[in-house]
Amino acid sequence: MFELKTNAEKYSSDIADEIRLFTAFESDISVELSVSDFLRCRVEFDGEVREYSQKAPEGDELTVKRLTKRFLKLSVYSALSSRYGDLPWGSLTGVRPTKLAYEWLKRNEGSGLQKYLTETFFVSEKKARTLSEIISAQSPYIRDLENSVNLYVHVPFCDGRCSYCSFPSADINKNAALIDDYVSCLCTEIRSVKEIIAAEGRDILSIYVGGGTPSALSEEHIAKILRAIDVGGREFTFEAGRADSITKSKLRVIKEGGANRICINPQTLNDATLAAIGRRHTAEQFYKAYDEAQNAGFIINTDIIAGLTGETFDDFRRTADGIYALHPHNVTVHTLSRKRGSELQEQQLHCADIEKMSEYAYDAFTKTYRPYYLYRQKNMLGNLENIGFSLAGYECVNNITVMEELVPVYACGAGSISKKITNGVITRHASPKDVRLYIEEFGERFRRKSEFFRG
Ligand code: SF4
Incomplete structure (x- = not known):
């Protein structure tokens, strides 16, 4: 258990996920973000203070939000890993490593993936290599x-x-x-x-x-x-x-x-x-x-x-x-x-x-x-x-x-989740988990599911 204080409210659950990576950490931690031409993050825990900064991101609202979140997570990771050591997947939480890899490869025409993972997210050399092997094994199927x-x-x-x-x-x-x-x-x-x-x-x-x-x-x-x-x-x-x-x-x-x-x-x-x-x-x-x-x-x-x-x-x-x-x-x-x-x-x-x-x-x-x-x-x-x-x-x-x-x-079937992909956006439709409910409401529920598929 830990107690998090932060002024970066909208990122608090991402920051908490990052802290949870360090299972040995059980204390109070404060994470303060300030934004000007630079992003600055001050992490304080157990009487230690660590400060990080980088140039403020530019772009549309979503891009700025994504990069600010990444900066905060990397700051927290850097602070805690200096005490508890590095983790195999570095600062990565809540994202499929392969998804990140494919996005990078798309933007960078297939080069530098391992370097990107190890240097940007502190992923270990071995895990970065594994990911490259997986991407190559999947290539005939993509x-x-x-x-x-x-x-x-x-x-x-x-x-x-x-x-x-x-x-x-x-x-x-x-x-x-x-x-x-x-x-x-x-x-x-x-x-x-x-x-x-x-x-x-x-x-x-x-x-x-x-x-x-x-x-x-x-x-x-x-x-x-x-x-x-x-x-x-x-x-x-x-x-x-x-x-x-x-x-x-x-x-x-x-x-x-x-x-x-x-x-x-x-x-x-x-x-x-x-x-x-x-x-x-x-x-x-x-x-x-x-x-x-x-x-x-x-x-x-x-x-x-x-x-x-x-x-x-x-x-x-x-x-x-x-x-x-x-x-x-x-x-x-x-x-x-x-x-x-x-x-x-x-x-x-x-x-x-x-x-x-x-x-x-x-x-x-x-x-x-x-x-x-x-x-x-x-x-x-x-x-x-x-x-x-x-x-x-x-x-x-x-x-x-x-x-x-x-x-x-x-x-x-009961408890199954259907997925549609429209222009890269995924939508889901869940059937009831309860078997009795699945049977009793089958007709009406299936009608709604058909609309989901056809919609
Ligand atoms: S309870 Fe059934 S579904 Fe769950 S892990 Fe065991 S065998 Fe698999």
């Missing part, structure tokens, strides 16, 4: 996508809830009586959305059935949803996150239904941790499910998490090594974060070895894989990041285009 959309289908049910989870998901057992109706509404919505996409003359670039744990549904329900989707010849991912939800016959239904990619996510291969975080499966069940998915011919993604509560560096290393030995097509290495709506929300997360874990994973996976997408969230351990690694040629187009907000998302 093409003319004017007419493309992604179709997303949400299945908001899981068997229990993982401690770190913030996704819209309800207990499948407690909601058993609603599943039939939910699947019926969902299928109607999928068919109607496909009609809208076809009427607009757009092309579906990729399909993603996520959740929740879609594979927690029965074979009949899964088959019904896949029949409603029925779009062949595209990248088509089906999330079968938890190994305890996977059977050979479900995998067959999923494959026959058109999916060519599957996510099986152990998060850790340590049984004690799996039990502690509320995942109702063991490492052995994960290995079995993985084997069956591989035999069924899927492209496989696995997710693991660094910094899970109670895990040591050796626990994490064993997980990373175990996954590496399996040689999945894609691996996403997450850093534990304290998300709103999760059990961890109120807890103070700590993991002394988080940077070591992250570096280990990066060095281990880049022996064979290359990083191809990256995103950061608030309240991540060590202010680190989530990185997707892929074998060359197996990059998940959905992950790239969703993360980089390159194409509209036509989303179906």
